[in-house]
Amino acid sequence: xxxxxxxxxxxxxxxxxxxxxxxxxxxxxxxxxxxxxxxxxxxxxxxxxxxxxxxxxxxxxxxxxxxxxxxxxxxxxxxxxxxxxxxxxxxxxxxxxxxxxxxxxxxxxxxxxxxxxxxxxxxxxxxxxxxxxxxxxxxxxxxxxxxxxxxxxxxxxxxxxxxxxxxxxxxxxxxxx
Numbered sequence: 669x670x671x672x673x674x675x676x677x678x679x680x681x682x683x684x685x686x687x688x689x690x691x692x693x694x695x696x697x698x699x700x701x702x703x704x705x706x707x708x709x710x711x712x713x714x715x716x717x718x719x720x721x722x723x724x725x726x727x728x729x730x731x732x733x734x735x736x737x738x739x740x741x742x743x744x745x746x747x748x749x750x751x752x753x754x755x756x757x758x759x760x761x762x763x764x765x766x767x768x769x770x771x772x773x774x775x776x777x778x779x780x781x782x783x784x785x786x787x788x789x790x791x792x793x794x795x796x797x798x799x800x801x802x803x804x805x806x807x808x809x810x811x812x813x814x815x816x817x818x819x820x821x822x823x824x825x826x827x828x829x830x831x832x833x834x835x836x837x838x839x840x841x842x843x844x845x
Contacts, residue, residue, distance in 0.1 A: 718744050718749045718750055719737055719740050719741045719744055719750060720737075721741075721750060721751070721754035721755070721758065723757065723758055723761060726758050726764070727761070727763050727764065731766075731767050731768045731769060731772055732769075732772055734764070734768075734772075734776075735768075735772045735775060735776050738759070738776055738779055738780075739779055739842070741755055742755070742779060742783045742786070745783070745786050746783070746786070752786040752787055752791075755786070756787055756791050756795070759780060759795060759799065759801065760791075760794060760795065760799050762800050764800065764801065765799075765800035765801040765804055765805075766800075768804075768805075770805075770808070771834065773801065773804055773805040774805050774808055774809045775838060776801060776805070777801050777802060777805040777806055777809040778809050778810070780795055780796075780801060780802075781796065781809070784796060811831045
């Protein structure tokens, strides 16, 4: 009967290289968790709720809905949630200004004019003077003559009151949006 081998398997006399290997380690490469961006005043608004920048969806909206869409889109563009190029492509489209009421068209032109700093110089120049929205509503956007309404003394007073009422209504709409 043979004597049992009492040598240590990891001893110096063992010639097997697998017995002296380093212990195995598991290495995982974890991706860092991105912190959610917090916008001032938008604590209940998730980041995924940005406006659509699909041209077909925007043109399918009613004219008044397009005006609301545009004001929200510019707010989100200022926050960095929407690309200004996508807004430019939609606003510069010829059908974007179709079927707008005078009030909505003037308001939309004022919004575009106030946010021209988001666009390049060439885009801003086009939006300010050559796009359909500008050609239709630029002359009357800031209370100029609407529909060729000339004026006697009483007409001037009522147009001033109407402009004041429209400004108050626009301020109320901005607060509600």
